[in-house]
Amino acid sequence: MRSALQRSLEAGAVTVTAEIMPPRGANPGHAIAMANTLKNRVHAINVTDGSRAVMRMSSLALCSLLLREGHEPVLQMACRDRNRIALQADLLGANALGIKNVLCLTGDPVRAGDQPLARPVHDYESVKLLKQIKELNNSKDPLGTLLPDGGTNLFAGAAADPNCKSLKSLRNRLERKREAGAQFLQTQMVMDAVVLEKFCKEIATPLQLPVLAGVFLLKSAKNAQFINKVVPGACIPQTIISRLGNSKDPIAEGIQIAAEQTKQFLNISQGVHLMAIKAEQKIPAILDQANINLQQK
Template structure:
């Protein structure tokens, strides 16, 4: 597909699903802490056919891990559509623009623009933060690069980019006015989709959708977290700002014969709730990404496409019933 400015638009499962108002499923995978990406790739492969895109975190919680861009390229080579998270904490505007150009050239077109967690929260507290830009200005940067212009208002002689930009949102933010203004600024700056933080209060999500998000007509993907035990839930309450897992959920996990299976059931129930409120979900199952297909099955979510088979060295999708209905 060719844009009006002459640039090429890459084929994208995520972009197509959003454009056709499908219920969008994304999931999150962490890059390796070291040089061997095999576990990351194995976990991501369990999601093939079940999600529209796989997020690769970029120094989440300011903890050192492999480059999100390099990891995204590895997933793309394995036949998985990546969403490359890009934070402003560690790069100035020159480096951010350079990485966006590199991502575009390497076929990485989905980018989630983030400000980034403070370095003191991570494993290198003596590192120096950059924060030359923040998420809204990064979204605007993507917008001008897509128009073939850099941040100095100079034309890009080698062509515009084609980056599909997303942003983060927290519908449970205590400051309603702050939440509304931040969302509106991100929409104005060019965000095409939003992935939320972990949702535990679906009344808050409903209020956000009704009063703020729906009029903007941008897809919101509710953050669904796999809770593995009552201890895991209590840890999140203590250590993750803005997260409050209700006592009734913690009690369910504590009383369960198999806390992990109860966590899967809770996540599936939350996906069903999200289906009535927004256009998708973003699933986080840290270190147990292989359980996401089971969660989706229990929520009654059909595969987004059939199995992939080799076709002369290329990936070819075998349509599912859902795909055939759309042909």
């Protein structure tokens, strides 16, 4: 059985995903409530995995809970914190739970987080993780034999940064991810349609990889300036920062900017991936202003 996300992307249809963060604690109530605001509004909901090297509930656990609530999750899996045996076990477990979509990530460096004494593992990185999923889908045991209890049926995606200064380096990296088994790309935040168009035209389309372009909700000029300062590869233009700074209601302006980008990007890429850190409840407003209603399709 293919996931709804896989069916939509393979059909060439407009595809929308959104992102939520697991709780920083044991109670998943708020995260589930945020997901419920997106029910029937997106094809799938990504759950971050130790983003920015900060402790939160495991992505696998929250994905399982979302599945029970009737949502289609995308399991983000970072290689930073687990060795290959743990990653392999989680992939088998995810498939058994009914989680079909996996976004393969290397993981933010530990120094980006709030526990500098933590030890990174990095037994795998994203390309090796993609290869591992491909092998498990083909029922291959890591020891080279067939899995005695059957293989997986996982739909694997990879991350990409269209803002990368070296297109040659980016192309080579994504060629390796495609060869390793990536079936779609989810990008980092994009603020310039020209950058996205160049990325899709020169890299993603020749590789036959559908793109979910990252749309990020900015809450204020200060928020945008902070992101430019601390997030690698972020390049929010001054024109957007000025719009936010001159607005009497920066949140509303940020929603409007995200809606404009969503409409614009859907003319370039097959889909969008909406990110609104600690403000997931604003994502439906972005979809409304962008006139996206999956229930009508």
